[in-house]
Amino acid sequence: MKGSRTSPYRVRLELPAFSDAQWQIVIEALAEQLRHAAALLDGRMPDDVDEVLADCGVSLFPRARELRTQCSCPDYANPCKHVAAVHYVLAQTFDADPFLLPALRGRDRTAFLASLRAARTGAPVPVDAPADAAGGVPLSELSPVTMFDAADSLESIVVHPQVPGEVTAALRRLGPPPGVAATAVPLLEEAVTAAADRAWKLATSNDDGNPMLAALRRRGSATTKELATELGWPAERIRAELGPLLESGLAIRTGHARSTRYHA
Numbered sequence: 506m507k508g509s510r511t512s513p514y515r516v517r518l519e520l521p522a523f524s525d526a527q528w529q530i531v532i533e534a535l536a537e538q539l540r541h542a543a544a545l546l547d548g549r550m551p552d553d554v555d556e557v558l559a560d561c562g563v564s565l566f567p568r569a570r571e572l573r574t575q576c577s578c579p580d581y582a583n584p585c586k587h588v589a590a591v592h593y594v595l596a597q598t599f600d601a602d603p604f605l606l607p608a609l610r611g612r613d614r615t616a617f618l619a620s621l622r623a624a625r626t627g628a629p630v631p632v633d634a635p636a637d638a639a640g641g642v643p644l645s646e647l648s649p650v651t652m653f654d655a656a657d658s659l660e661s662i663v664v665h666p667q668v669p670g671e672v673t674a675a676l677r678r679l680g681p682p683p684g685v686a687a688t689a690v691p692l693l694e695e696a697v698t699a700a701a702d703r704a705w706k707l708a709t710s711n712d713d714g715n716p717m718l719a720a721l722r723r724r725g726s727a728t729t730k731e732l733a734t735e736l737g738w739p740a741e742r743i744r745a746e747l748g749p750l751l752e753s754g755l756a757i758r759t760g761h762a763r764s765t766r767y768h769a
Contacts, residue, residue, distance in 0.1 A: 522611030536624035550603035672701040703754040721769035
């Protein structure tokens with residue numbers, strides 16, 4: 506934590522984690538509550554989740570004398586202003602990621618939801634494979650072609666797109682990025698807005714009834730000649746069908762002249 510001195514102060518917060526037995530009781534109690542289980546598995550933390558935990562004799566939020574704080578500053582007060590500042594930042598972090606609270610209590614989001622899902626379905630909790638002793642995967646075993654391929658079908662993933670809010674608010678709060686003139690910020694805001702608009706269209710659209718869009722998504726990128734060959738259409742029709750996709754942001758164009766490629 507940055508203070509009046511040149512070097513920052515070191516702030517330490519300690520919160521006791523739940524025991525495995527306590528977590529088992531919590532998971533079983535939450536699994537019995539359909540509304541709470543559904544919200545959690547959907548990635549949302551119910552506002553009254555701590556009421557369920559209270560019946561289990563625990564609380565996600567720190568109780569009296571549970572949270573221990575320490576700061577390397579010379580102030581005698583505890584909590585000092587630096588600890589208070591960390592508390593404030595943590596409160597904002599909890600608002601952004603409420604699953605940080607279970608993590609501080611000993612169960613990160615993945616383990617927490619896996620246990621809850623297992624309790625709901627009666628299936629055993631999946632056990633992660635032991636980590637590689639070397640701490641990673643050898644570069645020789647990585648392939649740039651398949652590096653980002655999904656391990657399984659993506660159809661089982663349930664997504665709930667939400668209309669983006671004020672997408673440039675973060676830019677205004679942070680101010681101009683380093684090395685970017687203030688006069689260029691409106692251009693950056695336009696780019697961010699366009700990217701958010703395109704992301705929303707991609708998230709909420711499908712290629713039903715549009716063979717051109719389906720072909721682009723299968724290929725990832727293609728030239729007009731490649732699309733004409735795949736669809737069996739003349740080049741004039743390919744260009745005509747690409748126009749609305751480009752205008753709507755569902756497809757983009759890169760390159761120039763003979764190197765032009767289309768992406769979706």
